[in-house]
Each structure stands twice: as structure tokens, then as C-alpha cells.
Amino acid sequence: MSKIIKFANNLRIRSKLLGAYTIAFLSALLIGGVIIILQVQHTIQNHIESELTNATLAIGNMVETAAHTSIKNHLRAVAEKNREIVATIYKQVINGELTESKAKALCRKLLFSQTIGRTGYIFCVNSDGIAAEHPQSGVTGKNFMDREFVRLMIQKKRGYLVYEWKNPGEQEKRSKAMYMSYFEPWDWIIAVSSYREEFRELINVDDFRDSILKLKFGKSGYAYIMDSKGDVIVHPHISGNYYDAKDRDGNLWVREICRMKTGRIIYSWKNPGDPFSRKKLAIFNYIPEYDWIIVSASNLDEIYAPLNTVKTIIIAIVILISLLVFVFSLWINASVVRPLRALMNQFDQGASGDFSVRMPVTTTDEIGQLAGYFNRFMGTLERSSRELQEEIIQRKKNEQALKLSEEIFSKAFRSSPSGMFIATLDGSRIINVNDSFLKITGHNLLDLVGKSLLTLSFFQKREEGRALFSDIKTRRPVVNRETGFLTASGQLRQGLISGEGVTLWGEACILGAMADITESRRLEREILDISQNERQKIAMSLHDDLCPQLIGIEFMIKMLEKRLLQSEKSPKQDAERTHQIRALILDAIEKTRNLSRGLSPVNLEDRRFDDSLADLGRYVKDVFRIECCLDSLPDQGIIPPFRDNNIATHVYYIAHEAVHNAAKHAGCTRIRICLDKNQDQIRLTITDNGSGFDPVGSHAGLGIRIMSYRAARIGGRLTITRAGEKGTRVYLELPAFGDQL
Structure with a gap:
């Protein structure tokens, strides 16, 4: 398989296009043709089977109708004849020739002496559902109103009736036919009944023979009837018993039909006048009352004749399209391969270093667009070549500038008054520190380089160090974050640390700076304590000195106000002014208390x-x-x-x-x-x-x-x-x- 793939990959484009188009079109046509043929075959088969099945059912209905009519006519004739006999005997009663009891006995003798089929008989029922006369003496006089068919007899009194009945000693109910005639003087419903299956001999095949023989399926398909013993009842070509008949393959197909009774079968058969045996499809159905099997058969070659036509058309289309594909492939080869060869030559010149080559654009199709892309590519390549030369020159300048920048950074790093350090992005390794950092921490350079600030117990709280490195690693610069750190001697100090992620020497690093603020924090705390103490002193002075004096003044003014109000010589205006002064003093007392409480809210x-x-x-x-x-x-x-x-x-x-x-x-x-x-x-x-x-x-x-x-x-x-x-x-x-x- 790998050799075939390798061989196909090494073919020329012309051969690949021709082979690919041919294989693709032929595969699609063949797959489509097979699908169409299978679908047509399935449709034809379903159609003919449906037609044969419908014909079989129609013939069965025809036979049923004929049998029904024959049975009905026969029973009606017997019923009407017996009514005439009863009416004749009744006239003798009217004329006084016979008594009514003798007349009924004579009627009973005449009615019960007749048999209908093998087991059928005649009986009489009155309008109350009582068996007036019956061949079995034990039944006469009984009420059968609980039986459905008896109620129908009373309702109709005349006409045809079919019902299910089981005689004593039988296992299952069977279909029974009845015709009724009514004799009103004695209120007798004269019923002539018998099982339908016993009237096979009453069916006249000639009533429907021509209708069956006229049915045709295709050119030579036909329908026929035989019984379960292989005796042919109706057939357009043969008669007699074919129970042991064999087809050309030796199959006893008649026996198989008699065994199955209902279904479908395919067999070989040679009708008179045919030069050879032909395959037939037969659909058959069984009428158990008459032991008849109705068969509808059609030749398979006639059924699938349209399918052969479809196959021929598909083969012709495959041949025609193959020719068109071959011609089309040659045209594509001529319009594609030649421009590609010219383009290959141009690429060869470009590969040798000549970026000025161009491809003439003569069409607007894909080949023309490809030529345009080639020209743009070569133009870009030519510009890129010039820019590359310029970039090489510029890069040399940048390298010199970078070298100078690194020297400047190194000098600034070493001489910075802040404690500077460079570490890996996760803080697991210190790369370098400056002298200020060594001075702040008390470490020497060998103690720090290659170590981690976390393992050195540099941070008073390691979680603060981990948070610092985590923030910088996630590209969040840290600015003046206060933290506690330990010097080499174990002294706890306070510092402000800043840092951010940078790329140095091709590696992602942390560039950090730290300042020792221990002394400034101490001074800030002292200032804070002094401020708090002064606030408390002022609050105490206001609360303990000024407030009592104001309260005393307020009390004196209150007493003065009272004397002014009691004195008749003093005008009322003096008392009112005194009251206003007292209100101002009270307001001053409240403000002084609030000010004292604000300066020292907690006591x-x-x-x-x-x-x-x-x-x-x-x-x-x-x-x-x-x-x-x-x-x-x-x-x-x-x-x-x-x-x-x-x-x-x-x-x-x-x-x-x-x-x-x-x-x-x-x-x-x-x-x-x-x-x-x-x-x-x-x-x-x-x-x-x-x-x-x-x-x-x-x-x-x-x-x-x-x-x-x-x-x-x-x-x-x-x-x-x-x-x-x-x-x-x-x-x-x-x-x-x-x-x-």
C-alpha cells in the first residue's frame, strides 16, 4: 500500500489530475448507479408485491361474496318453501280438515325431516324468544332471549343472519348462516341454519372464473385457485392435481404453498407455449371455510424489465461522462501545467539570487492570481533583502548601544544609595545585590548570591515574602510595600520594598529596591504618641478647667437673671439680655464638652x-x-x-x-x-x-x-x-x- 501511495505522489500533475478526476467521477457514478438500481429494484419489488397482494385479497373478497350470495339464496329458498308448506297446512286447519295440534305435529314432522348441508336443521322461535319447535326435544319450550342472535331474530323476523355457534361436544365456535321467514298466525320465526363451511358445494365457480382469468400482472402474470390438496380449481392453462409438481430446481413448490397456505414464494415454472422455465413470484392467501388457496403470480423477468433498462442507461452515462472527464482533464492540464512550469522557472531564477524576476499576469483566474502573488512575493523579498542589510547594520549599532547601556546599568546598580537586588522571578535564587543592600542587611555577598531570601529567613513573616514574589510574577509591580526584615545579626528592622519583573541577560528576573525605615517609623510613633498625649492634655484642660469655669459663670448669670426678674427697678430688657448671655454660655459649655470628647474620645x-x-x-x-x-x-x-x-x-x-x-x-x-x-x-x-x-x-x-x-x-x-x-x-x-x- 505504501508503494502505491509513493508512486501516486511521484506522478506528474497532469497524471494526478486525470487520474483523480476519472476516479472521482467514476466512483460517484458507480455508487450513485448502484444506489439508484437498488432503490428502483426495491420500489419495483414493493410495487409488484403490493399489486399481487391486493389482487389476491380482491379475488378472496370476490369468492367470499359469491359464496355469501350462494349460501344466502339457498337458505332463503329453503326458508320460503317451508313457510309455504306451513301456510298450506294452516289452510287445512281453517277449512276444518285438521285440528291445530295435528297440523303443528305434521309441520314439525315435515320441518325436522329436512337436513341443511351435513349438520344444518330448521327450527322455530316465537316473539318471546321461546323455542316453539326444535329438532331436539329438550330444547323446545326453553327461553333463549339471553342469546344475541335470538334477539336479532325477533327484531328482524325475516332476512339473512350470520352468527357464531358451538354445538354440544364441539371445542370452538364456528360461523353459522341463517335465513328467517315469519309465519304470523302461529308467531313462528322459521329459521333455516347451517355452518357456512358445509356449503362449499353450493359455490358456483363459473360465477367468478372469468373475472379471475382476466386479471393480468405484467405481460403474462395471472391468478389461480387451488385447494390444500393441490387440486386446481381455477387456472388459465392447467387443471387436475399438481400436489407433487416440481420446478426446474426440483422444489415441490405446490406442497410448500399447501403447507404455508398464506405468504409468498418464488419458483420456476414453464407454462404451455413457453420455450423455457421462468422464475415466478407468487403471493397467496387462504380461505379456510372452503379450503381454497388464492394465488397471484408474475414472472420475475417481466417485473425487473424496467430495472434492466435503468442499468443500460446508467452504463451509457458512465461511458459518456468518462469521455467528457478525459477531455476536460486534458484541457485543465493544458491551462494549468504550462503556467506552473513557467512559474517554476521563475522561482529557479529567484533562488539563484535574482530577486528582480517577475511573472507576466495574463489571466484573472487562480493561475493569474498565483502569478500576481509571486510578483508580490518577489517584490517583498527584494525589499526584505534591502531591509535585512540595513537591519544588520542597525543591529551592530544596537549591540554596541546595549553593551554601553549594560555598563551604565551596572554602574548605577552598584552606586545606588538604595538597597538593590536582582533575583529570579520566583525569588528562589538571588542573582546579585549592591553594596547598599549588604549594608542594610549586614550580610556579605557570598552569603546572598545563589540563595533565596525566604530560606535565609530574611522576611520576618515568610508569607509577606511569598506574596511579594507572587505579585511581581503575575506582572503587578510592587511600590513601597512595608515589611519587617531580619539582619544578619537577627535584628528586626522595618523596610520599604519595591520591585517589578524585568528581562536581564535574556532571563525574566525581579529588580527590587529596599530602604530601611526603622528609624523614621520610630520617630513617627513618638510623634504619634506625643500628639496623642497633647490631645489628651488639651481635652483634660478643656474638661477640667474651662468647663467648670463656664458652668460657674452660667450659674452666676442664672442667679443674676432671677434677681433682675424679681427687682421692680430693673427694666425687663436687662433680664432678657441676661437670659441671652446665659444661653450663649450654655452653648459654649456644650461645644467645649464636644471638643474635649473629640480630642480624647476614649476615657x-x-x-x-x-x-x-x-x-x-x-x-x-x-x-x-x-x-x-x-x-x-x-x-x-x-x-x-x-x-x-x-x-x-x-x-x-x-x-x-x-x-x-x-x-x-x-x-x-x-x-x-x-x-x-x-x-x-x-x-x-x-x-x-x-x-x-x-x-x-x-x-x-x-x-x-x-x-x-x-x-x-x-x-x-x-x-x-x-x-x-x-x-x-x-x-x-x-x-x-x-x-x-
């Missing part, structure tokens, strides 16, 4: 911590019109969450900043503050349903940074995440009784 000696959070919620609801609810610790004797006012203040301001961020920037309608505590931890959660914000990008904000400072100052951990699809969650977690830290 564990005066109030609970959750009361301060509740005031914050009411403030947000009044100012921003935003629902702000507090879920605080249950008041069931549990120790308060904080025992140090400084820690409580830091926690309060973290909550204050988170709530104000949500109210101002998130566009939310609901804020929930949750304060929870167990034996080990205190948890503060602020959740809103707003649009949310990116916590990573917000780290540069001053408010978020101060919240982080406060959390770190009291030994807690602050986490800012999204709350589901919308909203933001600020989560503060710190050790229980963190004031002892």
Missing part, C-alpha cells in the same frame, strides 16, 4: 469603650445619613476588652478612620462595626456595602498608613479585604489584654 475611667464606638455610629448617621450599627461585646459580666486607655484610643482611631473612609469614598448605605473578644484575641471588624476599593493600591494613602502604624504600635494585625462582590472589610486582630505588651 476608660469615665465610660466603656463600646460607648465611644456607639457615639461614632450616631455621628455617622447624623452627619452622613448612613446607617451605622454596632455589634459589641455582650454585657454579662465579661471583663472589658481594654484596660489601657492608650491602646483603646489607638483602636478607636483605627475604627474612626475605617468608618470615615467608607462613608466618604465607598458610596455605601450601611456600615457595620463588630467588636468581639475571646480568651486569646480581641477582634474589631468594620464592614460596608459600598463599591469597595483596592486595598493594595490604597497602601500609599496616609490614612491607611496611619491605621497600619497604630495597629503595629499596639501589637495587632490589620487586614483590608473585599467583602464579597461589593463592599470592603477592615479587620483588626490583637491579643487580649494587649495593654500588657
Whole structure:
């Protein structure tokens, strides 16, 4: 098989086109022809079988009708004759020649002396369904109104009736025919009945012989009748018994028909006058009442004559189309192969280095388009050749510039005041660090190069280092992310680290920078503590000094107002002015208290911590019109969450900043503050349903940074995440009784 495929692949295009077209067309024609022939054969066979089946059924109906008519006429004649006999005897009763009882006895003798077929008989039924006369004495006088055919007899009284009946001793019911005649004086329905199968001899074949012999199927097909013993009843050519007849193949086809009685068979038979035996298709059906088999037969060569014509036409079409395909293939070869050869020559010249060659375009078909593509390709190739030469020159210049750039980068890297490092993209290997990085960390170069910052325990929390490398690996630059790191001596320091993914020396790397901010964070915490202490001093001065003085002034003015109102000499205007001064003093007292509470919102000696959070919620609801609810610790004797006012203040301001961020920037309608505590931890959660914000990008904000400072100052951990699809969650977690830290 592989040799044939190899041989076909090596053929010329002319041979491939001619062979492919010829094989394709011939295969399609042959497959189509076979399908058509099979379909036509199937259609013809179904048609002839349907025709033969319908003819067989029609003949059966014809025989049934003839038999029905013969039986009906015979029974009617017997019934009418016996009625005349009864009427004649009745006249003798009227004339006084016989008594009615003797007359009925004589009628009974005459009626019962007759037999209808082999087992048929005559009986009489009155209008009440009682058997007035019957050949069996035990039946006479009984009421048979429960029988369906008796009710029909009473209803009709005259006419033909067919019903099913089983005589005593028989296993199954059989079809029975009856004709009735009514004798009114005695109310007798005279019924002549017998089984239909016993009237075979009454059927006159001549009534339908000509109709059967006139049926033709094709040119020489015909119908015939025989019984189950092989005796021919009706046949256009033969008569007698053919039970042992054989066809040319030795098959006893008549016996097979007599055995099957109903079905189809194919056999060989030579009719008189035929030069040879011919295959016949026979459809046959059985009439059990008369033991007749009706057969409709047709010659197969006549049935499939149209099929032979179709085969001849298909063969002629195959030959004609093959010639047309051959001529068409030659024309295609002439119009395709020659231009391809010319194009091959042009390609050969182009392969030798001559990019100026072009192919003349003389047509607009595929060959012409191919020539146009060739010309465009050669033009592009010619331009590319020139551009390639220019690019080679430019690349040499770029290489020199890159070399210079690398030297500049190397110098800048080494001399940078920030701690610079270069590591692999996953952080598993340090490639290089500068002197500033060594100075900040206290390591030497050999300790770091080739190692991982994670395995060196550089990061205080390894998950922060993994998050840093993961963000940079996913193409998200990190800018001034604060982290704790350990020096070579194990000292914990705070640093700002930045980094992004770059490509250096053909490898994806991380270029990072780090600054030590330990001292600046210490100063910031001191400033924060000093600021908090000053705020508390000012709040205490306002609360403990100014407020009592204002309260005293208010009391004195109140007493003055009362004396002015009681004095008759003082005008009322003085009392009214005094009242206005007192109102202003009261307003000043309230503002002073609010200012004191704002400067020092948490005072564990005066109030609970959750009361301060509740005031914050009411403030947000009044100012921003935003629902702000507090879920605080249950008041069931549990120790308060904080025992140090400084820690409580830091926690309060973290909550204050988170709530104000949500109210101002998130566009939310609901804020929930949750304060929870167990034996080990205190948890503060602020959740809103707003649009949310990116916590990573917000780290540069001053408010978020101060919240982080406060959390770190009291030994807690602050986490800012999204709350589901919308909203933001600020989560503060710190050790229980963190004031002892």
C-alpha cells in the first residue's frame, strides 16, 4: 500500500489530475448507479408485491361474496318453501280438515325431516324468544332471549343472519348462516341454519372464473385457485392435481404453498407455449371455510424489465461522462501545467539570487492570481533583502548601544544609595545585590548570591515574602510595600520594598529596591504618641478647667437673671439680655464638652469603650445619613476588652478612620462595626456595602498608613479585604489584654 501511495505522489500533475478526476467521477457514478438500481429494484419489488397482494385479497373478497350470495339464496329458498308448506297446512286447519295440534305435529314432522348441508336443521322461535319447535326435544319450550342472535331474530323476523355457534361436544365456535321467514298466525320465526363451511358445494365457480382469468400482472402474470390438496380449481392453462409438481430446481413448490397456505414464494415454472422455465413470484392467501388457496403470480423477468433498462442507461452515462472527464482533464492540464512550469522557472531564477524576476499576469483566474502573488512575493523579498542589510547594520549599532547601556546599568546598580537586588522571578535564587543592600542587611555577598531570601529567613513573616514574589510574577509591580526584615545579626528592622519583573541577560528576573525605615517609623510613633498625649492634655484642660469655669459663670448669670426678674427697678430688657448671655454660655459649655470628647474620645475611667464606638455610629448617621450599627461585646459580666486607655484610643482611631473612609469614598448605605473578644484575641471588624476599593493600591494613602502604624504600635494585625462582590472589610486582630505588651 505504501508503494502505491509513493508512486501516486511521484506522478506528474497532469497524471494526478486525470487520474483523480476519472476516479472521482467514476466512483460517484458507480455508487450513485448502484444506489439508484437498488432503490428502483426495491420500489419495483414493493410495487409488484403490493399489486399481487391486493389482487389476491380482491379475488378472496370476490369468492367470499359469491359464496355469501350462494349460501344466502339457498337458505332463503329453503326458508320460503317451508313457510309455504306451513301456510298450506294452516289452510287445512281453517277449512276444518285438521285440528291445530295435528297440523303443528305434521309441520314439525315435515320441518325436522329436512337436513341443511351435513349438520344444518330448521327450527322455530316465537316473539318471546321461546323455542316453539326444535329438532331436539329438550330444547323446545326453553327461553333463549339471553342469546344475541335470538334477539336479532325477533327484531328482524325475516332476512339473512350470520352468527357464531358451538354445538354440544364441539371445542370452538364456528360461523353459522341463517335465513328467517315469519309465519304470523302461529308467531313462528322459521329459521333455516347451517355452518357456512358445509356449503362449499353450493359455490358456483363459473360465477367468478372469468373475472379471475382476466386479471393480468405484467405481460403474462395471472391468478389461480387451488385447494390444500393441490387440486386446481381455477387456472388459465392447467387443471387436475399438481400436489407433487416440481420446478426446474426440483422444489415441490405446490406442497410448500399447501403447507404455508398464506405468504409468498418464488419458483420456476414453464407454462404451455413457453420455450423455457421462468422464475415466478407468487403471493397467496387462504380461505379456510372452503379450503381454497388464492394465488397471484408474475414472472420475475417481466417485473425487473424496467430495472434492466435503468442499468443500460446508467452504463451509457458512465461511458459518456468518462469521455467528457478525459477531455476536460486534458484541457485543465493544458491551462494549468504550462503556467506552473513557467512559474517554476521563475522561482529557479529567484533562488539563484535574482530577486528582480517577475511573472507576466495574463489571466484573472487562480493561475493569474498565483502569478500576481509571486510578483508580490518577489517584490517583498527584494525589499526584505534591502531591509535585512540595513537591519544588520542597525543591529551592530544596537549591540554596541546595549553593551554601553549594560555598563551604565551596572554602574548605577552598584552606586545606588538604595538597597538593590536582582533575583529570579520566583525569588528562589538571588542573582546579585549592591553594596547598599549588604549594608542594610549586614550580610556579605557570598552569603546572598545563589540563595533565596525566604530560606535565609530574611522576611520576618515568610508569607509577606511569598506574596511579594507572587505579585511581581503575575506582572503587578510592587511600590513601597512595608515589611519587617531580619539582619544578619537577627535584628528586626522595618523596610520599604519595591520591585517589578524585568528581562536581564535574556532571563525574566525581579529588580527590587529596599530602604530601611526603622528609624523614621520610630520617630513617627513618638510623634504619634506625643500628639496623642497633647490631645489628651488639651481635652483634660478643656474638661477640667474651662468647663467648670463656664458652668460657674452660667450659674452666676442664672442667679443674676432671677434677681433682675424679681427687682421692680430693673427694666425687663436687662433680664432678657441676661437670659441671652446665659444661653450663649450654655452653648459654649456644650461645644467645649464636644471638643474635649473629640480630642480624647476614649476615657476608660469615665465610660466603656463600646460607648465611644456607639457615639461614632450616631455621628455617622447624623452627619452622613448612613446607617451605622454596632455589634459589641455582650454585657454579662465579661471583663472589658481594654484596660489601657492608650491602646483603646489607638483602636478607636483605627475604627474612626475605617468608618470615615467608607462613608466618604465607598458610596455605601450601611456600615457595620463588630467588636468581639475571646480568651486569646480581641477582634474589631468594620464592614460596608459600598463599591469597595483596592486595598493594595490604597497602601500609599496616609490614612491607611496611619491605621497600619497604630495597629503595629499596639501589637495587632490589620487586614483590608473585599467583602464579597461589593463592599470592603477592615479587620483588626490583637491579643487580649494587649495593654500588657
